[in-house]
Amino acid sequence: MKKLYKYLLNKLPRPILIRLSYLFRLVAPVLYKGEAVSCPVCEKSFSKFLSYGSQVAHRENVLCPYDLTLERHRLMWLYLKNHSNFFTQENLSVLHMAPEQCFIDRFKAQKNLNYLTADLVSPIADLHFDLHQIPLEDQRFDVVFCNHVMEHVQDPIQCMSELFRVMKPGGWAIMQVPQDFSRETTYEDPAIITEADREKHYWQKDHVRLFAKDYPTYLEKVGFETHIFDFHSHYSTEEIKRFRLMKDEVLYIFKKSIA
Ligand SMILES: [Zn+2]
The missing domain is CATH 3.40.50.150 (Vaccinia Virus protein VP39)
Incomplete structure (x- = not known):
């Protein structure tokens, strides 16, 4: 489940991701439960953020799994x-x-x-x-x-x-x-x-x-x-x-x- 979620977040184009975000909002807090990182926009904390970017500019631990904010x-x-x-x-x-x-x-x-x-x-x-x-x-x-x-x-x-x-x-x-x-x-x-x-x-x-x-x-x-x-x-x-x-x-x- 976590793998599939991560796969989708990395492979789907951002506009499509955002259309699916109501679904992500249900599963993200469960899959990424934790306190290590927090997003000031949705005011939620997680064990980590997701990775984001192309192969040339890939960044780890940057994409909020709840509302998809970046740095x-x-x-x-x-x-x-x-x-x-x-x-x-x-x-x-x-x-x-x-x-x-x-x-x-x-x-x-x-x-x-x-x-x-x-x-x-x-x-x-x-x-x-x-x-x-x-x-x-x-x-x-x-x-x-x-x-x-x-x-x-x-x-x-x-x-x-x-x-x-x-x-x-x-x-x-x-x-x-x-x-x-x-x-x-x-x-x-x-x-x-x-x-x-x-x-x-x-x-x-x-x-x-x-x-x-x-x-x-x-x-x-x-x-x-x-x-x-x-x-x-x-x-x-x-x-x-x-x-x-x-x-x-x-x-x-x-x-x-x-x-
Ligand atoms: Zn957020």
């Missing part, structure tokens, strides 16, 4: 829950691009949020549009989430400036991307076009660049201010281990200043 989801959740106005401020207008499925129901249930999801194609999103030209008015949103998108788009500066435009002054955004911290500058070569080459150079077959340390300068070019949420100063080494966060992940908060 980056748990870090973002901790920031939202304990270090931002996201769950407390009344009437926050939120745009969630390419919404992470582990968050949608929880965010929708928040009475203080005016919550809108959007995606190029995903049937679960409220709106469908191309980020290069957002069909929405200026200065509408207090908060924008757009994670793991900029490494796929043709013109990231254009997309970032569109997001900047639809945000209110004083608003903030989380726009995480896979980032190679061993590189100073973002790697993008027009000669890299095959899926095999893209996977080799950019880590995934549908990525069109590999962002590096200079990622925030892209956002700054369109007007954002960069802030870093230093989770190491808020959480102990034990907590970081127990939540299974990636200890070198950098969580950026991009702000649109009022002035």
Whole structure:
């Protein structure tokens, strides 16, 4: 049973997994009973998390068996829950691009949020549009989430400036991307076009660049201010281990200043 469960979690594509998650929610607490790791999103503890990733980027003990969160989801959740106005401020207008499925129901249930999801194609999103030209008015949103998108788009500066435009002054955004911290500058070569080459150079077959340390300068070019949420100063080494966060992940908060 445990083997089959693990097999399914590793082999099935994530969207299908999430559709089956009601089933997983019944069996996971029994199969992975324990206290070694805990997920701040579902607030449950387990003996361990599951492994996740492709053969190139396989990671052990990272996927919550209950709600399928990964390291980056748990870090973002901790920031939202304990270090931002996201769950407390009344009437926050939120745009969630390419919404992470582990968050949608929880965010929708928040009475203080005016919550809108959007995606190029995903049937679960409220709106469908191309980020290069957002069909929405200026200065509408207090908060924008757009994670793991900029490494796929043709013109990231254009997309970032569109997001900047639809945000209110004083608003903030989380726009995480896979980032190679061993590189100073973002790697993008027009000669890299095959899926095999893209996977080799950019880590995934549908990525069109590999962002590096200079990622925030892209956002700054369109007007954002960069802030870093230093989770190491808020959480102990034990907590970081127990939540299974990636200890070198950098969580950026991009702000649109009022002035
Ligand atoms: Zn969880």
